[in-house]
Amino acid sequence: MNNSTEDPDSATPAPTPGSRRPGGRTARTRAAVRDAVLTGLAEHGYPSLTVEYLAEHSGVHKTTLYRRWGSVEGMVADALDLAGEDEWTPPDTGSLAGDLRALAREVVEGFRDPADAAAPTAFVGAAFQSARAADALRSFYGERFSRCEAVVARAVDRGEAPLGTDAGAVARAVSAPLFLRLFVTREPVDERLADQAADATLAAVTAGVFTEPTGRSRTAGNLPAPTPREG
Amino acid sequence: MNNSTEDPDSATPAPTPGSRRPGGRTARTRAAVRDAVLTGLAEHGYPSLTVEYLAEHSGVHKTTLYRRWGSVEGMVADALDLAGEDEWTPPDTGSLAGDLRALAREVVEGFRDPADAAAPTAFVGAAFQSARAADALRSFYGERFSRCEAVVARAVDRGEAPLGTDAGAVARAVSAPLFLRLFVTREPVDERLADQAADATLAAVTAGVFTEPTGRSRTAGNLPAPTPREG
Numbered sequence: 001m002n003n004s005t006e007d008p009d010s011a012t013p014a015p016t017p018g019s020r021r022p023g024g025r026t027a028r029t030r031a032a033v034r035d036a037v038l039t040g041l042a043e044h045g046y047p048s049l050t051v052e053y054l055a056e057h058s059g060v061h062k063t064t065l066y067r068r069w070g071s072v073e074g075m076v077a078d079a080l081d082l083a084g085e086d087e088w089t090p091p092d093t094g095s096l097a098g099d100l101r102a103l104a105r106e107v108v109e110g111f112r113d114p115a116d117a118a119a120p121t122a123f124v125g126a127a128f129q130s131a132r133a134a135d136a137l138r139s140f141y142g143e144r145f146s147r148c149e150a151v152v153a154r155a156v157d158r159g160e161a162p163l164g165t166d167a168g169a170v171a172r173a174v175s176a177p178l179f180l181r182l183f184v185t186r187e188p189v190d191e192r193l194a195d196q197a198a199d200a201t202l203a204a205v206t207a208g209v210f211t212e213p214t215g216r217s218r219t220a221g222n223l224p225a226p227t228p229r230e231g
Numbered sequence: 232m233n234n235s236t237e238d239p240d241s242a243t244p245a246p247t248p249g250s251r252r253p254g255g256r257t258a259r260t261r262a263a264v265r266d267a268v269l270t271g272l273a274e275h276g277y278p279s280l281t282v283e284y285l286a287e288h289s290g291v292h293k294t295t296l297y298r299r300w301g302s303v304e305g306m307v308a309d310a311l312d313l314a315g316e317d318e319w320t321p322p323d324t325g326s327l328a329g330d331l332r333a334l335a336r337e338v339v340e341g342f343r344d345p346a347d348a349a350a351p352t353a354f355v356g357a358a359f360q361s362a363r364a365a366d367a368l369r370s371f372y373g374e375r376f377s378r379c380e381a382v383v384a385r386a387v388d389r390g391e392a393p394l395g396t397d398a399g400a401v402a403r404a405v406s407a408p409l410f411l412r413l414f415v416t417r418e419p420v421d422e423r424l425a426d427q428a429a430d431a432t433l434a435a436v437t438a439g440v441f442t443e444p445t446g447r448s449r450t451a452g453n454l455p456a457p458t459p460r461e462g
Contacts (some may be wrong), residue, residue, distance in 0.1 A: 044352055045360055047278035124415055125359030129276055134417045141416040172416070176407035177400075184355055184410050185372040186365045188405070200404055200435035207434035208285070209427060 030082060032058040033065065037079035041122030042115070046076065046129055076126050077136035083123075084140045090148045096155035100174050100201050103148070104194035107178045113188065117182075124183050145171035162204050169210040176202040256312075261313060263289040264296065269311035272353030273346070277307065277360055307357055308367035315371045318425045327386035331405050331432050334379070335425035338409045342420065348413075355414050376402035392436050400441040405432040 036057035040049045055062040069075045091102035111117040127134035139181050145168050152167035161170075179199040181187040204210060267288035269282045280303050286293040300306045322333035342348040358365035379402035386392035392401075408428040412418040435441060 047360060121359070125356065127417055128356030128359065129278060137415070137416040140458050142418075145416075147255035163392055169427065172411055173408055176411040177404055179415050180403055180407040184368070184414055185376075186358060186369040187373075196400065196440060199438075199440045200431070203438035203440055204434040207430075207437075209430045 010194055015112060029058075029060055029064070029068075030078065033060055033069070034079040034082045037075050041076070041126065042118030045122055046126035049076070073130045073132040076123070076130065077132040078123070080123055080133065080136040082138050084143055088144070088147065090151045092150075092154070096151070096158070096160040096205065097198070097202050099151045099155070100170075100198035103151070103171070104174050104178060105191060107175055108189050108191060108194045111182055123149055142168075145175075155205070162208050162211050164211045165205055166210045166212045170205060170230070171173040173204060173210070174198055209222040260289075260291055260295070260299075261309065264291055264300070264306055265310040265313045268306050269350040272307070272357065273349030276353055277357035277364070278322060280307070304361045304363040307354070307361060308363040311364065311367040311371050315374050319375070321380065321382045323381070323385070327382070327389070327391040327436065328429070328433050329388070330382045330434050331401075331429035332426055334382070334402070335409060335429040336422060338406055339420050339425045342413055348457055352414070375398075378405075386436070393439050393442050395442045396436055397441045397443045401432060401436060404435060404441070405429055 033054060036054045037049070039057055040053050044053075051065055051072055054060075054072065054075055055065055058065075065075065069078060091099050091106070093099050093102055110120070123133065123137060123140075127137045146189055148171035149167040152165050152170055153159055155161035156163055156165060174197050177200070178189050178193065181189050181193070235446050240243055264285060267285045269278070270288055271284050275284075282293055282296055282303055284294055285291075285303065285306055289296075294305065300309060322330050322337070324330050341351070354364065354368060354371075358368045375377050376399050380398040383392055383396050383398035383401055387394055387396060406429070409424065412420050412424070
């Protein structure tokens with residue numbers, strides 16, 4: 001997160017019009033503001049985040065912050081955009097069962113240490129107050145989940161998943177029971193729950209639940225259900 | 232929500248020590264404060280909620296609010312406790328497949344109208360700022376999900392679910408992909424996604440994923456997976 005030697009310019013297209021110039025200074029400024037946003041969110045939460053705080057902690061002048069990002073909202077959204085510009089790729093364990101368990105365990109692992117959990121949790125919380133943060137969060141997760149297409153493509157190749165399985169739905173399904181507990185019901189998560197989320201997703205994939213409809217309507221006919229609704 | 236003729240005293244045990252007295256006046260005061268909290272959360276969100284706002288909108292004097300609830304946090308938590316004191320029971324359609332789809336569609340239906348969605352969404356958002364709101368939310372959902380034990384018990388009786396299926400895990404599984412999109416990834420939900428969440432949960436139930444461990448360790452041996460991890 002705080003790797004100051006990274007150079008987002010090299011890997012990614014410009015995310016915000018006007019926010020990027022040739023050379024590394026803009027990238028360094030952007031990273032400094034991002035770090036200040038993460039620290040501020042983690043320590044105080046979105047409602048307490050001010051331009052004054054971000055100027056002090058980033059070492060970037062308030063005037064520059066206002067000119068480049070417009071508002072705290074803009075800085076939070078850009079920090080999230082920057083967080084999405086990493087090199088993360090989904091696990092490749094050799095089986096869909098293994099990949100799903102590894103994905104779910106990454107979620108649990110990422111939230112085990114409260115210090116690691118604070119900033120991502122605050123991003124999710126910020127979206128309740130800021131439409132721009134909500135947009136940035138949607139983009140972040142959309143892009144992150146789309147990287148899981150590789151997992152499903154390999155599974156289809158190996159015959160573990162039906163052709164046409166919706167990778168985005170699979171990626172959301174394996175994360176959802178963990179995110180539900182972390183962000184909504186406020187319950188603890190652990191490896192057992194990670195494995196359960198993975199195994200549930202695998203069962204649904206195998207049953208064809210995530211197969212995109214191709215001309216036919218999606219009905220219970222896909223399912224291994226022993227009893228139809230009106231039966 | 233604003234049914235002023237309701238009498239929570241008749242149906243439920245006292246949720247907060249000292250907050251309930253014989254007769255209806257306390258119940259009416261509590262309901263008035265609850266309504267003000269819901270309106271305030273829906274219109275302004277948790278960070279903007281003040282005792283002044285709640286006094287004005289409930290018609291209850293600030294001194295009384297402070298004495299009885301201590302703080303805005305206390306009023307939010309109590310409003311959530313009161314929301315949990317309803318008569319909701321899970322659907323009973325005659326099959327597990329039908330009950331799960333009905334449960335998932337209730338979630339989608341409950342968030343279709345932004346006016347209906349605002350207060351519950353703000354409760355979830357408040358938990359990012361308030362530990363008391365987070366505790367109240369955990370209790371609310373824990374109790375709500377526990378009512379779904381009837382769904383799973385009927386399914387076990389009908390032979391649709393294995394004996395020992397964890398009803399709490401099933402209830403969370405069917406809600407999770409929808410709550411993920413509503414509260415985390417900020418994506419739209421619809422009937423198709425509700426049915427997909429229900430069908431995925433049904434497939435996992437059928438595969439025994441939610442069977443509580445009874446002496447044996449939980450392994451991929453429960454699953455219909457074609458390829459074991461190291462295979």
